[in-house]
Amino acid sequence: MNFPTPGFTGSTIDRADNLRLDQERISALLNHDDARLLRLEALDPLLGEDDRLAWQAMSELAEGAVPLFLGLDGESPLFAPLTRMAPGPTRGWGVFGLIGRMEGGDAALWATARSLIEWHNRHGYCGVCGSPTEIFRAGWARKCDGCGAEHFPRVDPVVIMLAEHDGKVLVGRGLNYPERRYSALAGFVEPGESIEEGVARELLEEAGVRVKSVRYVASQPWPFPASLMIACIAEAESAAVVIDRTELADLMWVDRGQVAAALAGAEDAPFQAPPPFAIANTLMTRWLHGLDMLAQGRGPA
Amino acid sequence: MNFPTPGFTGSTIDRADNLRLDQERISALLNHDDARLLRLEALDPLLGEDDRLAWQAMSELAEGAVPLFLGLDGESPLFAPLTRMAPGPTRGWGVFGLIGRMEGGDAALWATARSLIEWHNRHGYCGVCGSPTEIFRAGWARKCDGCGAEHFPRVDPVVIMLAEHDGKVLVGRGLNYPERRYSALAGFVEPGESIEEGVARELLEEAGVRVKSVRYVASQPWPFPASLMIACIAEAESAAVVIDRTELADLMWVDRGQVAAALAGAEDAPFQAPPPFAIANTLMTRWLHGLDMLAQGRGPA
Known part of the structure; x- marks a missing residue:
């Protein structure tokens, strides 16, 4: 697992x-x-x-x-x-x-x-009052010299997802991606929404895809600068897409054979997969092997 | 579902x-x-x-x-x-x-x-340089008048979890809880860890419980001030606990009958459950009905 x-x-x-x-x-x-x-x-x-x-x-x-x-x-x-x-x-x-x-x-x-x-x-200065802040908690917080406000490290939750329809999943090409690279779509979770709502909103905004259900697959920290990547698979209502050209150069539905070829780095693969340390790679691999459908627990690592 | x-x-x-x-x-x-x-x-x-x-x-x-x-x-x-x-x-x-x-x-x-x-x-002041910031993106960001840095709303991911062992789950009483209230344990996800690692760390820190596996159940936004609550169930290695007295007044393993009584608000329930709008309540309810074990997707809402 x-x-x-x-x-x-x-x-x-x-x-x-x-x-x-x-x-x-x-x-x-x-x-x-x-x-x-x-x-x-x-x-x-x-x-x-x-x-x-x-x-x-x-x-x-x-x-x-x-x-x-x-x-x-x-x-x-x-x-x-x-x-x-x-x-x-x-x-x-x-x-x-x-x-x-x-x-x-x-x-x-x-x-x-x-x-x-x-x-x-x-965060050398306090957002509340503008005074300098000092490190405390051995590096895990800062405290304001002026108003005393305490500040803690940010972790920004990001949803990253494959829409799934008719045995295929949706991958996208960001505007500045390396040549041939496609990946899972992603976006920051906003205040006032759940993971599942964030997935539905991002797929609608970036790809015009409406979602029937969302299932969680895995997570990872991503240190550029401090994201928590939350990987999901979403069942799409249809295969129709509307590309958000401000974010994406292309969208493509790919089947299991195409994803397998991309993950294996095959020369005739229709796209280049994200690297193994990116959770988009984990997500594609788990989808390919059906591991995303299993309810059993995952180890803490 | x-x-x-x-x-x-x-x-x-x-x-x-x-x-x-x-x-x-x-x-x-x-x-x-x-x-x-x-x-x-x-x-x-x-x-x-x-x-x-x-x-x-x-x-x-x-x-x-x-x-x-x-x-x-x-x-x-x-x-x-x-x-x-x-x-x-x-x-x-x-x-x-x-x-x-x-x-x-x-x-x-x-x-x-x-x-x-x-x-x-x-966030009226810039963390980078201390200058005043101005609202932009119709309320969804601030920009620094001095250095031009852009700042986006914080969403703080929090893991909230039930440890499970031998048909029982672990609930805890926070130091400032209302009388008889017990809930799921919780803590902020830190930079450099996954959801599953955060769950394992919090259970070890607060309850001395070691975890064999973690499964995701549900999520919700929590506006005090801006958390993303990520609810999980973790399989515990044993029922032995070591209470972190700086965080908790008590810990208690409860079985299905006791959780059902608490959720129903029964007078002879061993504890008072968190309110229905708290995801700890959702988590207990889904565990009670076995819904947490199903791999099927959840609706976006």
């Missing part, structure tokens, strides 16, 4: 959130002999020859950087370095090559660090 | 997000003869004698208030008034009495307005 496991899941770190407010314990962990600091290149992971995450001693923390507490790996406390970064787009396509080589648990740990670091960099 | 429908779902309004950036269209909608403005008392809904939401003409918009575009009800544009409010706790228990009388679609529409209004009030 865990085939395939969504990307960015499977970390075995204990986040130890009960320690975050305990400044004495956190200080002791910072000075622990086995404390390790994640190595990053800007926001990207640095990998060793074994494609594992690279770590260094706490003494390597750059001047002005603040350690964020990621959790405990057995007895070893793990930290990530928070440095100030210029605002603006922070993702190059190159990072996807690195992610493709990482194991899930490492990718999950790096994703946590990346999302936290980017959030801190966008 | 839609029994019971989660609270705060079922709105039939078209959010018409394609119009939000079209200032000319939005101006025309503001001046439309059928345009209606939601009546609120601070953030609470005002209900008519029929327990429906109360509306008024756009001319009733208070001085200094800004209209937020909720969407189209057929041809009628609907708006909610954004007024500046003092920071601080904004929810009285009284509002639950009102919500209990509202139909789902009305509650969903009010929830959207409430979440948006509270978000605007907490």
Whole structure:
């Protein structure tokens, strides 16, 4: 039932959130002999020859950087370095090559660090009153110097879905996709709607597809910058589509053979599938094997 | 399969997000003869004698208030008034009495307005640079006057779950709950984890329960201030529990008869169930009737 496991899941770190407010314990962990600091290149992971995450001693923390507490790996406390970064787009396509080589648990740990670091960099000031904010909870919150408001990291829920009709599913080509790439449609969940309503709204907006029912399939964190991807399959009323040209270059209904060819990377596949660490790939794979129809539980990873 | 429908779902309004950036269209909608403005008392809904939401003409918009575009009800544009409010706790228990009388679609529409209004009030300044921000996208975003950063409404995903073991489920009593009230355990999804991992972590943190598998059941928006509640059932490895006394006053395993008695409001029930509009109630009801085990799709509402 865990085939395939969504990307960015499977970390075995204990986040130890009960320690975050305990400044004495956190200080002791910072000075622990086995404390390790994640190595990053800007926001990207640095990998060793074994494609594992690279770590260094706490003494390597750059001047002005603040350690964020990621959790405990057995007895070893793990930290990530928070440095100030210029605002603006922070993702190059190159990072996807690195992610493709990482194991899930490492990718999950790096994703946590990346999302936290980017959030801190966008929340140096208080939204309520405009005063500077200070880090607290060992990196898991900020507090306003002026009005005292507390701010917590954002996680933005996103629905990502395949509409299904007559044995085929609907895939779309975003305006800036790599050549031949098609994927599942997706969009942010808005205030005041459920997951199922978000799926129905996005399919209607982007593809003109009306939905009879929605079933949940899987989820993953997505660290660009901090989404929670919620993958679903929706039964469509018909195969008629109306493309939203402001979002999409193309829409295409594909059958099981075509999805299998795309997932296998076949040369004659009608499209290039999203990479294995993207939950759109998980979603297509589970649909192909009928795993999305099973009610049995999924493992926590 | 839609029994019971989660609270705060079922709105039939078209959010018409394609119009939000079209200032000319939005101006025309503001001046439309059928345009209606939601009546609120601070953030609470005002209900008519029929327990429906109360509306008024756009001319009733208070001085200094800004209209937020909720969407189209057929041809009628609907708006909610954004007024500046003092920071601080904004929810009285009284509002639950009102919500209990509202139909789902009305509650969903009010929830959207409430979440948006509270978000605007907490984001008058830019987190990136501290400058004032201005409303745009007809109420669905803010833009910084200083650095130009765009900010979008927060939706905070929360997992809420029943651990299941040996035919019983685990309910907990929060420190500030009404007398006899027990509910499903819950917690915010953190950056870098999936829904399933969030469920496993929260059960371990709050109840010392280890989880073998997690299955998704249902979702709802929860407007205090802007959560997306994601309800799951998790298979527990054993019935042993360790209570987190910083969060909970008590934990209790309950069987089907006890859950049925609680949901029916029986006098001899071992606990008082959460109200029908809370997804914890939906979760208990679906578990009781075995609906959580079915793989069939749920309607979009």
